[in-house]
Amino acid sequence: MKIGGINFVTEKEKGYTVALKKVNKEKDILEISIDITMKEKAVPKEVTVAWDLDCIDMQSIWNPLCGALRNIQPAWRPNILESRVGSGAPIHSLISASGKNRGLICVSDVKTPLTISTGVEEETSLIKCRVTFFTIPVNAIDTYSAKLRIDLRNIPFYDAIYDAEKWWSIDGGYKSAKVPECAKVPLYSTWYSYHQKFTSDELLEQFKIAKEYGMDTVIVDDGWQTGDNNRGYAFCGDWEVYAPKVPDMKKFVDETHKLDMKYIMWYSIPFVGKHSKAFEEFKDMFLDDPTKDWCCLDPRFKKVREFLKDKYVNAAKEWGLDGFKLDFIDSMRLTEYSHFNEPGMDCQSLEDGIEKLLKSIMQELKKINKDIAIEFRHKYVGPVMKKYGNMLRVYDCPNDIMKNRLGVIDLRLIAGTTAIHSDMLMWNKDDTVENAARQIINILFSVPQISVDLKKMNEDHLDMIKFYLDFWKENRDTILNGKVIPYNPEACYSKAAVVTDKCEIVCAYSSNSYKLKTNPDKLVLINATGRKEMYLDSEVSTGIHKYEILDCMGNLIRRGEIEVDVGVYKLYVPDSGMVVFSK
Numbered sequence: 001m002k003i004g005g006i007n008f009v010t011e012k013e014k015g016y017t018v019a020l021k022k023v024n025k026e027k028d029i030l031e032i033s034i035d036i037t038m039k040e041k042a043v044p045k046e047v048t049v050a051w052d053l054d055c056i057d058m059q060s061i062w063n064p065l066c067g068a069l070r071n072i073q074p075a076w077r078p079n080i081l082e083s084r085v086g087s088g089a090p091i092h093s094l095i096s097a098s099g100k101n102r103g104l105i106c107v108s109d110v111k112t113p114l115t116i117s118t119g120v121e122e123e124t125s126l127i128k129c130r131v132t133f134f135t136i137p138v139n140a141i142d143t144y145s146a147k148l149r150i151d152l153r154n155i156p157f158y159d160a161i162y163d164a165e166k167w168w169s170i171d172g173g174y175k176s177a178k179v180p181e182c183a184k185v186p187l188y189s190t191w192y193s194y195h196q197k198f199t200s201d202e203l204l205e206q207f208k209i210a211k212e213y214g215m216d217t218v219i220v221d222d223g224w225q226t227g228d229n230n231r232g233y234a235f236c237g238d239w240e241v242y243a244p245k246v247p248d249m250k251k252f253v254d255e256t257h258k259l260d261m262k263y264i265m266w267y268s269i270p271f272v273g274k275h276s277k278a279f280e281e282f283k284d285m286f287l288d289d290p291t292k293d294w295c296c297l298d299p300r301f302k303k304v305r306e307f308l309k310d311k312y313v314n315a316a317k318e319w320g321l322d323g324f325k326l327d328f329i330d331s332m333r334l335t336e337y338s339h340f341n342e343p344g345m346d347c348q349s350l351e352d353g354i355e356k357l358l359k360s361i362m363q364e365l366k367k368i369n370k371d372i373a374i375e376f377r378h379k380y381v382g383p384v385m386k387k388y389g390n391m392l393r394v395y396d397c398p399n400d401i402m403k404n405r406l407g408v409i410d411l412r413l414i415a416g417t418t419a420i421h422s423d424m425l426m427w428n429k430d431d432t433v434e435n436a437a438r439q440i441i442n443i444l445f446s447v448p449q450i451s452v453d454l455k456k457m458n459e460d461h462l463d464m465i466k467f468y469l470d471f472w473k474e475n476r477d478t479i480l481n482g483k484v485i486p487y488n489p490e491a492c493y494s495k496a497a498v499v500t501d502k503c504e505i506v507c508a509y510s511s512n513s514y515k516l517k518t519n520p521d522k523l524v525l526i527n528a529t530g531r532k533e534m535y536l537d538s539e540v541s542t543g544i545h546k547y548e549i550l551d552c553m554g555n556l557i558r559r560g561e562i563e564v565d566v567g568v569y570k571l572y573v574p575d576s577g578m579v580v581f582s583k
Contacts, residue, residue: 004030006150011048015039018047023147030150036133041142043348044134049148052126053094058102060490061118062093062157064414065379067406070490075128078119084136085111085351087330089382089414091164092116093157094127095489101153101160107131108147108172110383111351112138136334138349158486161413165383169416174383176418177362177390180371182262182322183419184447184480186469187217191266192398192426192451196223196231199245200252207259209454213462214469217262219325219375219449224249224265228275233294236268237276239311253319264323264373265315269308269357270296270332278307285344288335296331298338299353300345309360316368323373324365326389329354329380358388375421378407386418393421393449399428402492405442405509409493412445412484419480424451433460437552437576440468441528444507445484445498448472460553467554471578475524478503487511513537516564523581527573534579536569545581552576 001008003022010018017037024031036047060070063081065088072094073079083090090107105116113136118129131148149167151160168174188210190203207218226235227242241249256263272278272286273294285304286295297304315321334350347353365372376389377396385392392415394407404423411420422443427436429452440448448469454462472479478500488494494511497504503522506514513535514525519542525534542564549557551574562569562581573579 003032004150006030006051006053008032008049008051011046011050012036013038013045013047016045016047018049020049028151028153030148030152032148032150034144034146034148036144038142041140043137043140044144046132046134048130048132050128050130052121052124052128053103055120055125055127056102057096057100058094058127059097060095062095062161062410062489063091063116064089064381064410066410068402068492070492072127073119075119075121078117078128078130080115080117082113082115082135083107083110083382084113085354085380085382085384086332087379087382090114090116090131091161091414092118093161094118095157097490099157099487099489101151101155101157103127103129104149104151104157104160104164105129105131106149106151106164106167108149108168109133110168110172110174111355112144112146113351136350137340139347139352156485157489158413158484162483165414165416168383172383174387176386176416177374177388178371179390179417179419180323180373182217182264182371183373183375183391183421184476185216186214186448186450186472187219187264187421188215189219189221189424189449189451190223191219191221192424193453194221194223196226196229198223200247200249200255204252204255204259206454207256207261210450211259211261213454213466214473215450216260217264217322217373218256219264219266221266221325222268232273233268233271234273235275236294237272237278237282239267239315249319253321257320262322262373263320264325264375265319265321266325266327267312268327269329270299271328272297282307284339284342287332287338287350289337296328296333298350299332299357300347300350301342301353302346303344305353305357305360308357309364312361313364313368316365316372322369322371323375323391325375326361327377329358329376329385355384355388358385362388378411381411381414386416389418391419391421391447394423394443394446397423398426399439401438401442404439406492408443408446409484409486409496413486420446422446422449424449426451429453429456429458429461433464434552434574434576436461437464437468438528440465441507441526441576442509444468444472444505444526445479445496447480463553467550467552470554475503475505478505508534513568515539516542519543521583524578525571525573526576526578528576530575532572532575534571534573536564536571538564538566538569541565543583545583547582548580549573550578550580
């Protein structure tokens, strides 16, 4: 079938009918309705819609889960994006060497398990594009409808992604949940600095320092519920406070509030360990092997959803929590041990069960605190997740600057108005202050989460934290609400900028030049390249500007005035420092 100059073919079970029809009139954007009819009501088998694109001026790919693997793969081992409620989002992009869109594939149905794949065929130099629906069993149906969006416009790749997110949000109704203030300020996390080994008294001393150096919210991570410090989840499930660590949770939360800090607490949503009382109660409601040390609860059971929801509601009421870090939603996956059509299940689709669970949690918690914060993390970052979580965090990547940077920028592209958080920042206390500062610069366009032992940091490191978090707060409106413009996705982003009408903030990671095309009131160039110079390549005459050059601890190196005309200007900028231009 030929639509908009592209030949489409379908692969389906016998007795299935697949109808494709163009439903829009925009130039270079194909929006196609896909209507599937089955001979009888049943759990559907896989259906694939396939087409080819000429591999011309295509250098890399992008999708929300691609990480550092951004090269075009062969068709016999294609790039595959998996999407479902609990993981990913149905969007995949082909990108040119100059960062232009060469083919963005997006599906309106953000719940049904599906894959999007692309790969180059050696014999023809064609990109083989495929969307496969029903890759994981769902509820029995006899008809199905979705829309496929293929964007072929010659525009920056990020603009095509931003437009796809708007398509989901506006046409699909997947708007971001309201973001509370406590999710929009730098915060302190206990995970990397303490893991499971802490007491409430120790943490309060740490929180006092964190507040002094610019952190206004805390996340108390794994460990509060167990005396076992072996990093597993065999003691999860009951969610009772381990008194030797936290003798009085309500008092602990109240003391944190007295520091003028908000308190968020970690829970692993699905895990129930063999040492918990809940393990025996729910032994027939697990998704995976019941002989493991910990298992994953199945949210298709109403009893499971009620049990989990009540745990969070009671904690919010009794302890006065400001939010929840709800972990491991992406671990809810069907396995060979998963049940079907069991008494107590009110849905057969795991995706429906996950959404029912998250919807009930958000609704009930908002009755207690309308400004409740709920953190989710990579990989569960799709449009459905944004309705029920208002903080999306990069997946764990301790001390990994590049992965944190990639995660932050990738999430900003599809997040809409949801607050994006870095993975918790950590570094060696004996590293240079410039290297430590690079951790913050690489995630500057997210809400920073800090997780080092501040009591062990030297003065230079503390001064650096204070300087960069103060800078972040001063420029928060630009950072959180401006447009993120990333460069060179194929190189894991050589630099990125966040821009508004009045301000541009640029973080240089490997490329130390920036092309200025506007005349902002404020321009900040931040140098994380490891070199001591940057280049301002101005395409416009912007007149006379004041400037300040600062090192990574905020010490003034030089100030003066400069007249910017069309041309290239070499600037001395200290390693991990910045130059600030103002009118």
